[in-house]
Structure formats: structure tokens, C-alpha cells
Amino acid sequence: MAEHAGASADALESARSLLAVRDRELAEADAELAEAVSSAHAAAAEAICKLDAIQAEIEAAVAQQAVTAPVEGREFARFLLAKQREISDIVVAARAESDAKVVVLQQLMGRYRVPSTAT
Template identity: 80%
Template sequence: MAEHVGASAEALESARSLLAARDRDLAEADAELAEVVSAAHAAATEAIRKLDAINAEIEAALAQNAVTAPLEGREFARFLLAKQREISDVLIAARAEADAKAVVLQRLLDRYRVSSTPA
């Protein structure tokens, strides 16, 4: 009987150790998740700010420019092409950031999954 109690105590201690390790791992994953979400939010906010600034520049140029001569039209077309490149750069950077965050989130998802087999 004492052997049974001893074995139960060992099993209980082993289970506690496993739960404590899982708790530490989940706490680390939670901290990393918070960091990833915060960084993703900051990146999205910055991309939106840049796009809004580009939009404001285009709107201001439209308000100021009455294109009446071919030379003015070509200059305005170059301006718009430059703004298109800026928009494209912002979107490419935002997409790369989102893809990088998706990889991290997938790895975190794997950490959050509970294994059905004992460790």
C-alpha cells in the first residue's frame, strides 16, 4: 500500500512538473503573441498613415493643378506615376510584414495546441 501511495505521489509530482512547464511555455507564447499583434498593428497603422499622406498629396496637386498644356500634363502624369510607385512600395512592405507575422502566428498556433499524447 505504501508503494501505491509513493507511486501516486510521484505521478502527481510528475503531472505538476509537466503542467508547470506547459504554463511557462504558454506564458512565453502569450508574450510573443502580444508582441506580434502589437507590431502588426503598428505596421498597419504606419502603412495607413503613409497612404493617407500620399492621398493628401494627390488631392492637393489636383486642387492646385489645372492642366492646360501638354507639358503640364506630362509633369502631372510623372507625379502620378511617382505616387503610384510610393503606393506600391507601401503595399509591398505591408504585405511582407503581414507574411512574416503569419509565419510567427502559425508557429505560435502550434505551441498553443495541446498534444493528445503524453510527453
């Protein structure tokens, strides 16, 4: 009987140890997830601010623009092309950030899966 109790206590201690390890692993994964979500949010907010600033610049330029000569028209077209490039750069950077976060989240998904137990 004492032998059975000893085996149960050993099994219980082993299970507790495994749960403690799993708890630490999940806490680390939670911290990484929080960082990934936080940085993704910050990157998106920054991109939106940049796009809003460009929109304001374009709207101000349109409001002030009175194209009366071909030279002014070409200058305004160059301005708009430069703004288009800025917008494109912002979108490309946001897409790259998004793609990087997808990789992080895919890796984290594996860490959150319940490990299979051998029976």
C-alpha cells in the same frame, strides 16, 4: 499502502512538473503572440498613415492643378506616377509584413496545441 501513497505522490509531483513546464511554454507563446499582433497592428497603422498622406498630397495637387499646357500635363502625370510607385511600395511592404506574421502565427499554432499523451 504506504507504497501506493508514495507512487501517487510521485505521479502528482510529475504531473505538477509537466504542468509548470507547459505553463512556461504557453506564457512564452503568449508573449510572442502579443508581440506579433502588436507589431502587425503598428505596421498596418503606419501603412495607413502613409497612404493617407499620399492621398492628401494628390488631392492638394489636383486642387492646385490647372493644366493649360502639355508640359504641365506631363509634369502632373510624372507626379501621379511617382505617387503610384510610393503606394505600390507601401502595399508591397505591408504584404511582406503580413506574410511574415502568417509564418509566426502558424508556428505559434503548433505551440498552443495540446500535446498528445502516451497511454
